[in-house]
Amino acid sequence: MARSERLLALLQILRRHRHTVSGATLAGELGISIRTLYRDIASLQAQGADIEGEPGVGYILRPGFMLPPLMFSQGELEALMLGFRWVQKFADAPVTKAATDALAKISAVLPAELREELESTALLVGPRRIVDSEVVDLALIRTAIRRERKLRLSYADSVGALSERTIWPVALGYFEDTRMLVAWCESRQGYRHFRTERMLALAMLEERFPRRRAAMLKEWKETEAGPRRPIGAEAGTDTPSANAKSQP
Known part of the structure; x- marks a missing residue:
């Protein structure tokens, strides 16, 4: 080497x-x-x-060290470009812009031959099956997740029943046919999955989570490890986790 x-x-x-x-x-x-x-x-x-x-x-x-002009293997360049193309196709506009800016920063410090390899990568991402249909701002959800702040959510389930909930947002998942928020629901006292296109209104509260989000994310993952359908497998509203308390 x-x-x-x-x-x-x-x-x-x-x-x-x-x-x-x-x-x-x-x-x-x-x-x-x-x-x-x-x-x-x-x-x-x-x-x-x-x-x-x-x-x-x-x-x-310690964090914060910036490398001089970067060197990547062919496989690493392909992974970078494939990831960017996936984000470009399935993420919302602010995330896509952030990915574009990050890719531009990487490209700017690559040697010319590696920059050409990055731009000519042949790995492609298939078409998205749905169009954006959210009426709420996903950037607000991401901000609440980062700041560990509660959200007040107006939500319609698969049959149109409306509900008002206070939730603790834990993670936002991007799928080919939907986007899904994982959150602790105060009214259900358990983890629930909310499809973003069914959110009618959203407000970030001043109140913070009483627990750390990292610990909650780990707990949710352990809950999801049990035998159950994957997130988004059925077109329901908030889907209860296997071990969470459930009520109407």
Whole structure:
């Protein structure tokens, strides 16, 4: 492995580890000696990488380090472009714009030959089967998720029955034929799935969740791991999770 490739690989390994990782572990993953690893760490630090630690203690990469002109493999470029094309086809306009801006930033720092490979990737995404039909702003949902703020929701189920709910938004799923909000519903005392095209009105409240969203997301995933239909498998309204309390 060339030294430039090895330095990039070292950065990727450090990014994967959220906590301090020993020099022996890093050297083992890269297949290099511990002395070579120390030299590579020093080289990255000299280039501006905020790597903290020392021999015998371990190392951690602090967030915020920007790489110089990027190098990607063919497979990585294909994955980037395929992901962007999927977002462009299935996400709402603000997310698509954000993806376009991110792709432009990546493209701007790529060497010319890699930029050409990125733009000529042959992996395509099929057509979307529905058109956007939401009357609410999905950006408000994403903001509430990030800020862990409650939402007041007016919702119509599959037969048109209306309801008013206070929910704690946990995740927003994008599918080929719908978009689905995962949320804890105060009135149902359980996780429910709300199709965004059936939302009639939405307001973000000042009140925050009493629990951390990350913990709730983990709990919902564990609930979904049980035997049940996938989200969106039936055209219902809010679909109760398998282990959640259920009531009319």
